[in-house]
Amino acid sequence: MARVTVVNDNPEFLALVREILEDDRYDTITIDGDRADALDAIRASRPDLLMIDLRMGAEGIHGWDIAQQVRAEPAFDGLPVLICSADAPALKALETDLAGMPHVDSLVKPFSIDELIAAIDSLLAESATR
Amino acid sequence: MKFGITLKPDHRFDRSVELAKRAEANGFGYGWMFDSHVLWRDPYPLLTLMGAATKDLRLGTCVTNPATRDITVTASSLATLNEITGGRMDLGIGRGDSARRVMGKKPTTVAYLEECCRVARALTAGEKVTLDGTEIQMPWATNGPVPIWVAGYGPMALAAAGRVADGIILQLADPDVIRWCMGFVRAAAEEAGRDPDAIEVMAAAPAYVSDDLATARDKVRWFPALVSNHVVDLINKYPREQLPEELWRYVQDREGYDYLHHAEVGSDNARFVSDEITDQFAIVGPASAQRQRLDELRAAGVTQFNIYLMNGSEEEQLDLYGSQVVRDMETSQPRA
Numbered sequence: 001m002a003r004v005t006v007v008n009d010n011p012e013f014l015a016l017v018r019e020i021l022e023d024d025r026y027d028t029i030t031i032d033g034d035r036a037d038a039l040d041a042i043r044a045s046r047p048d049l050l051m052i053d054l055r056m057g058a059e060g061i062h063g064w065d066i067a068q069q070v071r072a073e074p075a076f077d078g079l080p081v082l083i084c085s086a087d088a089p090a091l092k093a094l095e096t097d098l099a100g101m102p103h104v105d106s107l108v109k110p111f112s113i114d115e116l117i118a119a120i121d122s123l124l125a126e127s128a129t130r
Numbered sequence: 131m132k133f134g135i136t137l138k139p140d141h142r143f144d145r146s147v148e149l150a151k152r153a154e155a156n157g158f159g160y161g162w163m164f165d166s167h168v169l170w171r172d173p174y175p176l177l178t179l180m181g182a183a184t185k186d187l188r189l190g191t192c193v194t195n196p197a198t199r200d201i202t203v204t205a206s207s208l209a210t211l212n213e214i215t216g217g218r219m220d221l222g223i224g225r226g227d228s229a230r231r232v233m234g235k236k237p238t239t240v241a242y243l244e245e246c247c248r249v250a251r252a253l254t255a256g257e258k259v260t261l262d263g264t265e266i267q268m269p270w271a272t273n274g275p276v277p278i279w280v281a282g283y284g285p286m287a288l289a290a291a292g293r294v295a296d297g298i299i300l301q302l303a304d305p306d307v308i309r310w311c312m313g314f315v316r317a318a319a320e321e322a323g324r325d326p327d328a329i330e331v332m333a334a335a336p337a338y339v340s341d342d343l344a345t346a347r348d349k350v351r352w353f354p355a356l357v358s359n360h361v362v363d364l365i366n367k368y369p370r371e372q373l374p375e376e377l378w379r380y381v382q383d384r385e386g387y388d389y390l391h392h393a394e395v396g397s398d399n400a401r402f403v404s405d406e407i408t409d410q411f412a413i414v415g416p417a418s419a420q421r422q423r424l425d426e427l428r429a430a431g432v433t434q435f436n437i438y439l440m441n442g443s444e445e446e447q448l449d450l451y452g453s454q455v456v457r458d459m460e461t462s463q464p465r466a
Contacts, residue, residue, distance in 0.1 A: 011239060012286060013367045020369065053366075086365045088382050110365040110378055 005047035054085035134160030156452025162192030181215035195226030196246035205253035209271035224281035292318030297330030346414035417454035
């Protein structure tokens with residue numbers, strides 16, 4: 001069973017996503033993006049896919065920055081990452097950085113449950129061939 | 131249908147008092163006050179003065195939150211004001227938006243909001259309640275409990291309101307979205323063994339009486355921008371299937387929000403808000419158009435229309451609404 005680690009600063013979002021993903025039989029780990037040791041928690045969760053919000057916390061912690069830090073480590077090289085945000089203009093602005101980046105996708109909120117599952121499945125299938 | 135006004139205390143205290151008196155004279159039943167203590171003046175001294183200057187007007191926060199002030203402080207303030215006003219206080223409460231965001235803090239969770247509603251009700255009724263393992267009581271609180279109105283838009287907050295609130299505050303004047311919201315409120319109330327018909331329903335939104343639609347829209351265009359903060363919260367949390375499209379679609383092109391210009395006529399925050407959305411969320415137009423929308427709201431279950439009275443012509447609009455809408459709607463039956 002693929003393990004999806006979801007990072008977000010909203011506990012209610014984390015609970016809802018866990019419910020959705022576990023229904024579809026992913027092993028789901030949720031991590032509070034406000035935690036000072038969020039990066040360590042992501043590493044410890046040994047994800048097959050990281051789903052992270054673009055901005056988290058009062059300081060606007062950048063999810064893509066965290067994802068890049070994780071992917072920079074040999075153990076997580078090429079880790080599939082799904083970046084989500086309700087800020088469509090900000091996500092669009094990031095598209096240039098993401099273009100050509102393997103195993104990275106983005107999803108504008110509000111996404112449908114089907115869109116979320118499809119994005120996760122697609123990234124996992126892609127990464128299985130790496 | 132009952133009518134209320136909400137004031138934004140960005141003007142001197144004496145004007146708030148005069149507006150409260152004027153609202154009462156114009157047939158309004160409720161005088162509400164924004165609570166965002168950094169952006170504007172603190173509501174409690176103002177509510178005290180408003181209470182002393184009015185006779186029947188019910189008064190309250192619209193809305194406070196359980197994080198800026200400890201809920202026991204809020205309960206004590208309201209119980210004291212209940213003594214001063216002879217039991218005319220109401221508590222309007224939500225998860226916290228501008229009062230928290232302007233300080234770089236997040237809203238509270240729905241679960242915490244729900245728990246605080248229970249605590250506030252018990253304390254203002256003079257009852258014992260256990261908080262963090264300690265039993266507390268305000269035995270001097272003999273005019274309560276204060277009616278509790280919960281503000282929310284999302285399925286979780288609406289369900290919490292159904293479980294604990296005397297009234298629900300829905301910040302928009304769109305009958306369809308209100309019907310959608312009330313589905314969650316009513317279902318949760320029934321599940322909790324409460325009578326859903328006993329829950330008051332407030333539509334809180336600006337209204338501007340005028341034949342000049344362009345001017346009227348520009349006076350209230352700030353409002354859908356304000357609502358968009360809550361909508362962004364919702365779409366951050368819920369999948370699309372759990373939200374009505376008319377609520378989330380319009381924020382897709384929003385570029386940001388400056389809380390220093392919160393609820394401000396002419397603010398750049400509203401640049402992305404179309405005429406169509408303005409008409410949908412607020413009520414603009416002559417008295418006949420106001421009455422027609424109010425009939426639609428009443429048919430959707432709304433029991434109080436609360437005008438967000440920050441439009442630059444507050445005294446004039448109060449008088450127009452009082453003379454051309456409030457008295458007529460209070461006595462009329464729903465139009466076919």
